[in-house]
Amino acid sequence: MSVNLLEIRDLTFTYPKKEIPTIQRLNMVVREGDFLSILAPSGAGKSTIFRLLTELERPQQGQILYELNQDIQIGYMPQRDLLLEWRTVLDNVTLPLELKGVQKKKARGLAAPYFSDFGLEGTQEHYPNELSGGMRQRVSFLRAIIGGCRVLLLDEPFSALDAITRLHMQDWLQEMCQKLELTTILVTHDIDEALRLSDRIFVFPSTPLAEYEEITLAEPHPRRESKVLVDHKQRILQTLFMEAR
Ligand code: ADP
Ligand code: MG
DSSP, rough: OEEEEEEEEEEEEETTOOOSSSSSEEEEEEEOOEEEEOOOTTTSSHHHHHHHHTTOOOEEEEEEEEEGGGGEEEEESSSSSSOTTTTTTHHHTHHHHHHHOOOOOHHHHHHTTEEEEEEEOOOTOOOGGSSSSHHHHHHHHHHHHHTOOSSEEEESSTTTHHHHHHHHHHHHHHHHHHTTOOOEEESSSHHHHHHHHHHHEEEEOOOSOOOEEEEEEEOOOOOOOOOOHHHHHHHHHHHHHHHHO
């Protein structure tokens, strides 16, 4: 039985000047090694959960608890890749290390071995605008994990990619998260993406994020269309559709 790495307890958050909360008494447990997806419509509050987990916002109520009260390092890949166009790919990747006080030369040495695994060999001295969309996302992913995180937060990482690139990136991402032994939380409004990647999916029908339906998947990777996935999809659509009526 894997340990609970992170627990959200009774979390409530309302943005200033808003009457209705975006998150209301949310409870959620994240286990070590989980690949978890939060599936909800646009504007429901998915990115807000990440803003709370990364302490960019403070909840009015409730708690976020970490295993044994340890300081667990979190990697965050925001919705837009936010690569710095004036820095080379290598210097974008080493940025979190430099911010932690690692010397530039050492940071470059630490980052270099990852480039081939990430399909980025030869791009070190390029600038972000010379890369394809899929490559930019891989750079962004590498930058998110380079500091050595246990939990990775991915905010709709592939929404800007074309459909075929997206499928390749999903398979690649799943493999990397497993290899790096990351506990991953993905937020998405893409049902197929959640079905392809997740061990568990939390389906939220609407805002505020409060109650959800939990779906557990055990199909092996890489996942392709299957009867089981189609059945899950049906159930998810029902959950989302019931609320819309
Ligand atoms: P999602 O990621 O699910 O699309 P968000 O978490 O970005 O949704 O936003 C949820 C709701 O909160 C939206 O209605 C959005 O307009 C609002 N919101 C987001 N950021 C802010 C902010 N800084 N101030 C006020 N309202 C915000
Ligand atoms: Mg969002």
